[in-house]
Amino acid sequence: MSAGQSTMAEETRRSLRERLGDAVSTGTADRVAYAHDASPIALRQAAAGELPHLPAAVVWPETPAQVAAILRWAQATRTPVIPYGGGSGIVGGALPVPGGVVVDLKRLNRIREIDETSLVATVETGINGQILEDRLLARGYTLGHLPQSIRASTLGGWIAHRAAGVASTRYGKIEDIVEALEVVLPTGEVLTTRSVPRSSTGPDLDQLFLGSEGAYGIVTAATLAIHHAPEAREFQAYALPGFDTALDAIRRVIQRELRPAIVRLYDAEEAKPHLGGLGLPEGAVMLLWGSEGPRELVDFELKGIRHICEGEEVVDLGSGPGERWWNHRLSTAALLNTLNTPASVSDALEVTGSWSQLGAIYRAMKADMLAAAGTRGRVYGHVSHVYQTGANLYMIFHATAASEDEVPALYDRILDAAFTACLDRGGSLSHHHGVGSTKARWLPIEHGETGMRVLRDVQAVLDPAGIMNPGVGFHGNGR
C-alpha cells in the first residue's frame, strides 16, 4: 500500500477543490477507506492490510451540478472516475484504479417529491435503502425493493447493478420500479427522462443506464413506483423430496399467475439445519413462500400455493421457517465467518436460467464448483427470485486453500467452474449482483463479440475519454 500523497494527488485535489470546495479529500484515511468494497478477495486483502490501489482523491458532491463539474473535469483530464454508493457490492464494482477519483454519492440523499396520487417518489440516488423505505413506511407506502443489503446499499447502487430485492416476485426488480432517471453523462451533460408509466418513443433510455455500473454516467436521481404498505404478510413452508420436484412446484404456482412476494427454495444441504429431526429422507429440500399485500390477496395466494404444493410426499412446515428467515434475512454471517478463517474464501454467485434448463444448471454448477473447491469445499444453493419463464440460482461456496497466497487462485478456479457450467447450459452469469470487475472476464462468453461491441460502442459515444469505472463490467477484463 502506498499511503502517501503523490504530486498527482495534490494536483487532483487542487483542481477538484476549485469545483467542490471542501468536499474533496486526498487524506490517507479517506483513501484507505475507499480502497475496497465488499467483494470477497478485496475484503480479505483489506483486512490483511493489502490495498492494491488507493484512489487519488475522494469527493462528495451534493448536487447534480457538482457531479457534472467533476465529470467535465475528469473527461478533460482523462482521470478515471469510480462512482461509489454504500460500498456493499460484492463483485468489485467500486474498486479504485491508480489515479482514479472516487465519487461518493451519499450526500445526494434527498427525497425530492412523493406523488401520492400517481404513487411515485423522486429520490436522489445516494440515499440509503433502509432510510428511504423508513420514510415511505412512515407515510403508509413501501418501495417493495428489499435486498439483503438494504441497510447498507444505496438507490444508486441498486440502479447501477440492476438489483433485486427479496420480495421481487411481487414488486419487480429495480428495472421494473424505475419510472424515470436523472443522469449526468460522462461529458457533464444532464439527461432527464419523463416520469410516465410507459412510452413508445424509441428504445427505453432508462433501461440503458440500469445495470451500466457507472460506465455510461452517474445516475443522480430516480423516480420510483411505490406501493401501499402491505396490510398482511404470511409465510408457508414445505419440505419436499427433491430439488427438481420443488422447482416444478414453483413453476406451476408462478405459471398459474400467482405472484407471492417471496419464493425461496433451499437445496438439501442448505435446508439441513431447518429440517433436522423431522425424519425426512436424504435429499429433502425446503420450499418457503411469503405472500404480502391486501388481506384477500394473501389468502388467495396461499390457498393457490397449498393447492399446488401439498401432496403425499410433502411435509407442511407451517409459518415458522418463513418467520425465522424474515427476522434473520439480512445476515451474511456464514459468508463472513469463512472470510475470517485463515486461507478461506466464500461467495454467493447468483445466476439465472429458464425453467427448462434450471435443474441442469444447478447440478452442473454444484458438481463443477465442488470439484474446483477441493475436498475442503462446500457448495449449496437456493432459488430466491422467480419468473413465468425461469428463476435465479444462488450458488454459495466456502473453500480453503493450502495457504493465504493461494486464495485468489482458488477463488478464480471456483468462479470459472461455476460460470462455465452455467453459461454452457444457456444461463446468465449474474441475476442481480452485476458484473463488476470480478465477473468481467466471463462477460464476452455471455454477450458474444457482437454484444460486447454494441455495449462498448455505446460507451465510446457517451464516454469519449473512457474514464468511467474502468475495468468494470463491459469495460474490460476485470482488474
Added chain:
Amino acid sequence: MRLDAFAGDLRRNAIIHDQDLFAAPEVIATGKQTFAPSRRALLLELVRTGVLGWEPDVVDAVYAGLDSGVQHAFSVYRGEPGGWPDETPYVRAARADIVDAGMAPVYVQAIADAFRATGDPFGGTAGEEPRPGEVVHFTDAATRALAPETGAAARRIIAQVLPELGVLGSGSGGYELYDLGLWEDAATAIRATVDALQKLGARTVVSESPEAVVALTRFAAALGIRHDLEVCHLSAWLVARGYTPRGVVPHRRATYHDSSRLGRGLGVYDAPRALLAGVPGLELVEMQYRREEAIPTGPALGYPFPEAIPAMAERRLTEAMETGADLVVVASPYAKRNLRFAPVSDPPAIRDLLDVLAEGQEN
C-alpha cells in the same frame, strides 16, 4: 499500545461489510464511508501494525465515531457464533493511545485544557452551593453547560419527594474526558467528584445526566476507582420512590427518545416511559427505532465534525415527527442540544423528561 488488546476484534470488524450502515449516523450525516465501523477498524489495525501512524485524518476518523453502541445493537451478526464486537471499547482505547502519543487533536486538547484550568471540561463555573445529605443530587458539567434549566427542574422534582436532599453542582463526572481518551483527567475528575460526594455524606447519588451515571459507575471501575456510592439515574430513582407525575402539560402527544447512555449504556428504558405515561392527559407514542435500537441524535462533547450534527439531529427528529408527537422527550443534555440543531420547519417541543415533570408539577 492499548489497541493491541483488541487485535482480534479489529480484524473481525475490518472484514464486516457494514450490513447495518444505516445505523451509523456519522456515515449517513457526512456521507463518508471512512467513518463506517469497518473502515475505522481497518484504519486502527493499520496503525496497530505500524502501516499507518496517527495522521490527523486518521485521528479524526477515530473521533468521528459516536460511541453510541447503536450499530452493534442493529448488527445482524451479533447473535452469530463468535459474535461481532462493539467498536466502542477499542475506539476509546485508541483515543487513549492517541492522547498518550501526544497526538490529541485541537478539539480534544481544548477540552483537556479547560478541565485542567477549571475542573470542568466545558470551562464553566460551579452552580449551586453544595449541601450535605444521604441522597445527593449531582448536576454534571454537561447539564450545567447545555441544559441548566433541566438541572433546576430536577432539583424541584426531587425536593417534592425528598426535601432534605443533598446537592452537588460542581465538578465533572468525567464522562467526556474518558470518552475522548483523556483517561488521566477522567480519573482526576471522578476521584474529585467521588470525594466531594462522600464529604457531603452521600450514600446515594442521583443525576438527570446518564453520562454522569455511566462515568461514576462503569468508567470509575475501568479506571480502578472504588467507592461504595449507589449512583442511579433520576428516572429510575423516582419510579423506585413511587413518584407520581402531577398536573397537566401543554402537549397532547409525546414520544420518548432513548439516549444512548441511558438506554444501551445503563439499560434504563422503562422508567422514563413509566413517568411519562403517568403525566395526566399526555399520550405516549413510540418511534420506529426505540429502546436498544434508538438512533442517536448526534455526538457528545469534542466532536471533530460539528457541522454534521444538524443532519444527524434532523434524521432523528424527522422520525419523531412522523409519530405525530407535539413533544419530544429526551433524557440527556446532549440529546436536547442536538435535536435543537435539526433544520426542520415547525419542529415539536423538545424537553428533557425532568422539564416535563416539573412543568406539570407547576401547572
